[in-house]
Amino acid sequence: MDEDLRERVEREAERAALFNALKHGSDAQVGAIMGPLMGENPDFREHGDRIPGVIAPVIERVNGLDESAKRDRLEELDPEAVEELDAEEEEDEHDLPDLSNTDDGVKMRAAPNPNGPWHIGHARMPAVIGTYAERYDGEFIVRFDDTDPETKRPDLDAYDAILEDIEYLGFEPSEVYRASDRLDIYYEHARELIDAGGAYTCTCPQGDFSELKNSGEACPHREKDAETVHEEFDAMVDGEYESGDVVLRVRTDIDHKNPALRDFVAFRMIDTPHPREEAADYRCWPMLDFQSGIDDHLTGVTHIIRGIDLQDSAKKQRFVYNYFGWEYPEVVHWGHVQVDAYDVKLSTSTLKEKIGAGEYDGWDDPRVPTIKSLRRRGICGQAIVDAMVELGTSTSDVDLPISNIYAHNRELVDDETDRAFAVREGVRFEVAGGPGSAHPPVHPDHEDRGERDIPVGDSVMLEPDDVPEVGERVWLKGFGPFGREGDTLVYTDESIDIVREKDVPVVHWVPTDGSVSVRMRTMDGDVACFAEPGIESYDEGDLLQFERIGFVRIDEQTDRETVVYFTHE
Template identity: 70%
Template sequence: MDEDLRERVEREAEKHALLNAVKYESDADVGAVMGPLMGENPDFRPHGDEIPGIIGGVVGRVNDLSTAEKRERLETLAPEELAAIEAEDDGDEHDLPDLPNVDDYDEVRMRAAPNPNGPWHIGHARMPAVIGRYKERYDGSFVVRFDDTDPETKRPDLEAYDAILEDIDYLGFEPDEVILASDRLETYYEHARDLIDAGGAYTCSCSGETFSELKNDGEACPHREKDRETTRREFAAMVDGEYDAGEMVLRVRTDIDHKNPALRDWVAFRMIDTPHPREEASEYRCWPMLDFQSGVDDHLTGVTHIIRGIDLQDSAKRQRFVYDYFDWTYPEVVHWGHVQVDAYDVQLSTSTLKEKIDAGDLDGWDDPRAPTLKSLRRRGIRGEAVVEALAALGTSTSNVDLSMSSVYAENRELVDDEAERYFLVRDGEMFPIEGGPDAGHPPIHPDHESRGERTVPAADGVVVEPEDVPAEGDRVWLKGYACVRREGDSLVATGDDIDVVRAGDVDVIHWAPATDTVAVRLRTPDGDVSGVAEPDFGATEDGDVIQFERIGFARVDDHGDEESVAYWSHP
């Protein structure tokens, strides 16, 4: 790379590092700078192997500036971008649009209706995050209803009920009411009988294939005109378990000529031979379909507003037939698109995650490689950060992408002020030190001098990461220690002061002692990483969120006899 191009890279990297630092009021991050830098400057791409090293030096210098100095420098380099950041700060109070027709109701009441087949992944969190925000805005209420009326194809996991409630608590919300649909079978049966009496349902023994052909041709099932007494009797036999799976269903009588075949005489109840895993519901064999169960529950629990996926528009249309028979008012509905999450190789699917856990590909639901709330919690990412990032997606009917960098940015604002700093060196190379002090004294936190300094021994030499090893004759600044020059196999103190860093002549690197270190296993979404940390790290408490300088934030998980384990949070 020629000198002119290198200067351009440094200049652009400085702008983007400052933008990143000022926008999120935290240290800049190499990864966050790399994306926009390469996107805006395609001619940099052939030099992709060299550029991260250049960015690292620039980021180090930017992070050594005070908040005021960063903003002042950005105003010089990119005044329009700084103005845009400041305009965002002064923007609308709410990320979410107003709910429709709120004034028509005494209280806004919303529900999250999880299928308890496993703990939640990040995508699941969008619903409680948004409902929780609306509850706060309108002083409303929030119902959690476990839709667990399919003991076969969506079989509930008995541990998932509590796990999901723990996930909601982690997000910072407390439901006003918790309901298990599998406790309410008798209520559904009662409404089914009322629907039969209203002429809105009939029992049908057609095979699924036969009914599908009739439905698609717009022809009535031969059982459609069955008298109500026969239907009541056969439904009672369904409730008593006298039919096997597939032998008999109860259908809602809709419009056999409806332009949408999916709405024609849909199934409300079916027989399932597999017992429910909950002992309280294990004797039942006649189970409601979700559209019937959910529609009845929404009315009986006073739900005023429903948020559901755009792909579930037919559910509202099916349920309206039942509401019309009962002369009920249907809740307001907000449809939204799906959310996709970057940064994970694992699919956002509870069943897929369970398969990988069972196969040993993941250690459990809180494996750092799993896109679950349990994993984020163990990594030290606060629920508030997840809620902020998800609420910012709004309720658009278009599919939306959640960038984990937005979750990380929100969490960085929450933890940065309290996270104490430590050095961690991975795959370190050892060098003796000549001419320098016996120890370095970097601050415990760069923004809080009152918290004091750490003592990092250097008398027996230091270890630095391979990518930070200077070439023969080059200088680096060992953070919190001194400027040193590579001379053969040693690092020799030069006596230069911090001005060489401010001038951009010397890169700042982290380091660790050659002896008296703490062995660390850092668990990350990309796999485990081994390294050594400065001795003071051994005094941290399990659960502490700290920052390994120039590597990222992490949550201390356990200090063992042979190694300490920490979970990487984010840059």
């Protein structure tokens, strides 16, 4: 990296760190800065392995400034960024725009297809509608849209898994429905629609109907009398047809400018039995637009949030609502969300395929972009909610840097999380002199929590990047100053002033004797570590911060090793 590029990296990192620290009211972190830095400066990416080392001292310097100094410096570097911060402070307290027509109450729904556990993108819906329900003292219901037993076949374990994810995110639905329990309700409304002249049975091959539809010509079955339609629909319900033989269509406008809205399918035959025993005997299944539209009305939904790509759904459902004389709910459309940092796309079917092929250990593998994975890594559900709510409800597709979730989580857990030492690829050194044990604080900001007692023994291990050259000194955190003589670290009995005045680095370490073997599971694979003996006293599920490495969640404690999941820096 040449000097000009290095200076630009440092300048951009300083600007990003200042903005991040002022926005969140906390210290900036290398991990939180790397995403935006690389995103805004693509030419930095080829130097990605060197940039953390370049920007770490810059970020540390920024964190040493008080808020006023940070603001003054950001004003020098990027006045528009300061204006942006000021504008955010002046905005309404809510990240989400107000809903319209709320005088009669707010009732919103999440309508998952239970074809597998949720990936991170799925969290946006419960996060936003749950937040809206709290704001308006409204209701949040869950309806499993599981009426496709073939192409999006439900996973029987997913029903409970999704409800567990919603609970983890901090919400409790007031009602839970399974559409596959409600087939007779949909049949009843189909019959009412037939009586209203709004539906007819059609036996046209799909290709033939498409040609008619696209040319604006009516299906030859369109003018069947209601009695015949009822008879044929009853035969559908009784399972007398096979898949592809017949459908029930909603009569719309055959001249509609959008061919997709012309006489769309409401019910079709599916030969594959539903995996739920309660629904396994049904063969006549509603299409999602019909089923969802009926349920939204019957369950009292007042406001719907759905993807911008589903605008046709509202238009189709309005035809049905007009036949019944119902008022359509308020609709908010938004774009898709994509999360960075993962090598696999946010797709339940793709994840299911890769997990089934053994590429990942399961839905909570740290390399998998699922809510279960984040939970196992020690991410608070509230951190995910906060990051999703910040995205708002824009109709544009949005990118969510995983660092945003990490930043929110850091704010939630940092103050309560004890510290510990761990080293990766430890390099062993004999120790000469110094105290018999070290006493670093349990938490640097809370003296009242006391100190850790780490027996030192005859040798310690350092991380390779922290190994001093022969003749150089190093300060072992919580222990003291040492100089390297050959393969021995010799205690020098100097004051802490050497760290500031002579740039002696402060590093973490672990004693060789009594250290705990740790397997740290990360997004990049498993990492072997050694940790200080004290971590054995923590319970499974507890969070720790491995100093200078990051937060981890204790996943398993055995006599052989401790398994932790890496949370984030």
